Amino acid sequence: MEPLSSLEELTQALRCLPSVGPKAAQRMALHLLQHDREGAQRLALALEAAARGVRHCQRCNTFTEDEICTLCRSSKRDATLLCVVETPADLMMVEHTQAYAGLYFVLMGRLSPLDGIGPKEIRLDRLLKRALDGAVREVVLATNFTNEGEATAHYIAELLAARKLKVTRLARGVPVGGELEYVDSGTLAQALRERRLLAN
Amino acid sequence: MKQARERREDQPAFVLHAHPYRETSLIVEALTADYGRVALVARGAKRPRSELRGVLQAFQPLTLSWAGAGEIKTLTRAEWRGGLPLVAGSALLCGFYLNELLLKMLPREDAHPQLFRDYQSTLSKLAAGAEQAPALRQFEVQLLAQLGYALPLTHEVDSGLPVDPGARYYYAFDRGPRTLASEPERRYPLVRGTTLLALAQQDFSAPDAAVEAKRLMREVLDHYLERRTIFSRRVVRDIQALDEIADEDDDS
Numbered sequence: 486m487e488p489l490s491s492l493e494e495l496t497q498a499l500r501c502l503p504s505v506g507p508k509a510a511q512r513m514a515l516h517l518l519q520h521d522r523e524g525a526q527r528l529a530l531a532l533e534a535a536a537r538g539v540r541h542c543q544r545c546n547t548f549t550e551d552e553i554c555t556l557c558r559s560s561k562r563d564a565t566l567l568c569v570v571e572t573p574a575d576l577m578m579v580e581h582t583q584a585y586a587g588l589y590f591v592l593m594g595r596l597s598p599l600d601g602i603g604p605k606e607i608r609l610d611r612l613l614k615r616a617l618d619g620a621v622r623e624v625v626l627a628t629n630f631t632n633e634g635e636a637t638a639h640y641i642a643e644l645l646a647a648r649k650l651k652v653t654r655l656a657r658g659v660p661v662g663g664e665l666e667y668v669d670s671g672t673l674a675q676a677l678r679e680r681r682l683l684a685n
Numbered sequence: 686m687k688q689a690r691e692r693r694e695d696q697p698a699f700v701l702h703a704h705p706y707r708e709t710s711l712i713v714e715a716l717t718a719d720y721g722r723v724a725l726v727a728r729g730a731k732r733p734r735s736e737l738r739g740v741l742q743a744f745q746p747l748t749l750s751w752a753g754a755g756e757i758k759t760l761t762r763a764e765w766r767g768g769l770p771l772v773a774g775s776a777l778l779c780g781f782y783l784n785e786l787l788l789k790m791l792p793r794e795d796a797h798p799q800l801f802r803d804y805q806s807t808l809s810k811l812a813a814g815a816e817q818a819p820a821l822r823q824f825e826v827q828l829l830a831q832l833g834y835a836l837p838l839t840h841e842v843d844s845g846l847p848v849d850p851g852a853r854y855y856y857a858f859d860r861g862p863r864t865l866a867s868e869p870e871r872r873y874p875l876v877r878g879t880t881l882l883a884l885a886q887q888d889f890s891a892p893d894a895a896v897e898a899k900r901l902m903r904e905v906l907d908h909y910l911e912r913r914t915i916f917s918r919r920v921v922r923d924i925q926a927l928d929e930i931a932d933e934d935d936d937s
Binding site: 506599635 | 704707765767784920928930
């Protein structure tokens with residue numbers, strides 16, 4: 486079999502991206518070569534640098550190029566709070582709220598036995614070490630409200646609760662601005678079960 | 686031979702597992718009451734605003750509609766049926782275990798309406814916070830029975846005599862309890878009569894019955910699983926190990 490031409494190789498390589506099928510990959514490859522050689526060079530260098538330089542923060546496990554990421558090094562953050570999220574994208578969402586001033590731990594996944602992901606795969610041992618560093622007083626569990634995210638939160642809570650740490654979970658219920666008529670029944674059912682006291 | 690295109694509406698079902706398919710879709714493995722385990726493509730279910738996103742969760746009663754001719758059908762509608770509290774905490778891991786057993790042991794499109802009811806009632810118990818081990822043992826026995834491997838538990842294979850609670854037996858796979866004398870090769874798990882009867886009656890109050898029943902069922906299931914391993918068991922072990930490691934750190 487003949488080796489792939491550079492164009493074919495590029496098209497194939499682009500297909501590793503999410504949402505990129507054969508057609509889209511071909512379109513991207515042709516666009517770069519036909520209309521934007523400069524962009525193509527830039528992309529190549531950026532990819533090369535990122536793939537080589539980006540690693541996991543020693544403290545929070547998120548992506549960084551340093552030993553310890555800027556967020557973990559910041560003196561403005563509250564080191565007694567540790568928020569556990571599944572992915573760097575989740576970390577960014579929590580940051581976006583501007584409602585949280587503590588530090589993070591990024592699991593890079595969640596417990597999912599049916600996908601072959603257990604505590605070893607998401608490095609729960611590292612989270613335990615991080616949470617028990619002496620400075621952390623409260624761990625905020627912000628894993629997803631899927632069965633896998635819930636199971637992950639449950640076991641982290643079990644592991645930490647025995648060690649004199651306060652463990653909290655994000656609240657769940659009707660969204661801000663939510664009208665009951667349009668909220669899905671599963672959410673509404675759970676909001677009823679987890680209703681809270683306003684006056685006695 | 687081309688399979689006829691089928692269309693099913695509003696079938697009671699549970700999602701067992703879903704995995705990504707192409708860019709924005711999911712392949713959902715579901716357990717249905719009347720059509721057994723079916724594989725369905727949920728088109729667009731991974732899109733941010735897809736209504737299916739929150740609905741296609743395991744351990745919640747749903748109604749699913751689908752159409753198609755091949756082994757993998759197309760999901761046309763999914764609705765939340767409700768009536769079951771969310772499975773929470775350590776019961777979630779039991780739930781994953783049930784689903785893994787079903788995915789690995791139940792062939793697709795073999796209807797087992799009774800198994801569906803057994804599964805639903807096991808989930809209800811787990812969701813209600815019932816004791817987990819007896820619920821799991823009962824489901825394991827029910828699952829094997831529905832798959833055609835009903836376990837003889839109350840009578841000896843060779844003599845037909847009732848199992849003696851005080852005696853010990855080799856549990857011969859596919860056959861049943863054999864006395865120590867009739868099984869000179871000792872290839873099978875050794876089990877006490879009380880444990881066999883505990884499994885038959887689903888009453889694990891006798892000392893050590895629960896522990897021994899768990900071990901026996903594990904070996905029996907492994908026999909039928911052949912080489913497929915149940916990952917959920919490893920997850921439970923690893924979490925326990927982690928707890929112990931952390932304890933050691935505490936002590937130091």
